[in-house]
Amino acid sequence: MKAILYVGHGSRVEAGNEELRAFISKAKQQFPAVSIQETGFIELTSPTILEAITNCVRQGATEIAVVPVLLLTAQHAKEDIPEEIEKAKEHFPHVRFAYGRPFGIEETIVDLVKQRAEEAGLKQVDGRPTFEEREPTTLVIVxxxxxxxxxxxxxxxxxxxxxxxxxxxxxxxxxxxxxHPTVDEGLQKAARLASDTIYVIPYLLFTGVLMQGLEKQLAELNKVSDKKTFILGDYLGFDDQLIQVLTNRTNEVLVKLG
Structure with a gap:
């Protein structure tokens, strides 16, 4: 019996974990034929990856598609999750595993970053702007x-x-x-450019201490800056537009299981 295990990062701020769970609930609806679908976390909250795999096996899973709900490929995707899968294989040698890939570089995500900047006040344009249409504005992606x-x-x-x-x-x-560059280095560089308006977009899936730190940092910068205005946009969040990206990644893993 097949199961899908969605693996998120985990946050110290419970609101971030709830955002992930709500997003996964929507994603599960794309696979009505798969009755076993669980969520696990890399760190900071539970269930852990191994606990979530155990939950799948207890429900009768013999094949598990493990899908990282992560924006980019890094240590968590390359090492941490695969190491947990290897541990699970020792506990459950009769279970087959297939592992997927993070969201990566997707047109949907590029559009979502643009949308977050526009929501913060950036001028909207249709299509690719000409050089003459560009305004003296800087965008900082964190x-x-x-x-x-x-x-x-x-x-x-x-x-x-x-x-x-x-x-x-x-x-x-x-x-x-x-x-590097760190947030301080990136903002300092942006402040040296000709643009007086600087939009800052956090490339993050969920709220948490990182988002809170950015809010405080930009508030302090705006207090001491006479000519530059720093505008913090919203983080990407588990936007409904990303459901299709996750669906595609999940289908890729299910194909591996056959």
């Missing part, structure tokens, strides 16, 4: 951060794609942890 170069390079690619479809002159990328 990622969680990783020591994995694949993750950081993917976010830079996404930033470039966002630039192509938005009427801004500059786009910068920075990271909350684990690598």
């Amino acid at each position: 990622g969680r951060g990783s020591s994995d170069p694949e993750q950081t390079s993917d976010l830079f690619k996404i930033a470039r794609l966002v630039w192509e479809s938005t009427p801004i002159t500059d786009v910068e990328v920075c990271f909350i942890a684990a690598t």
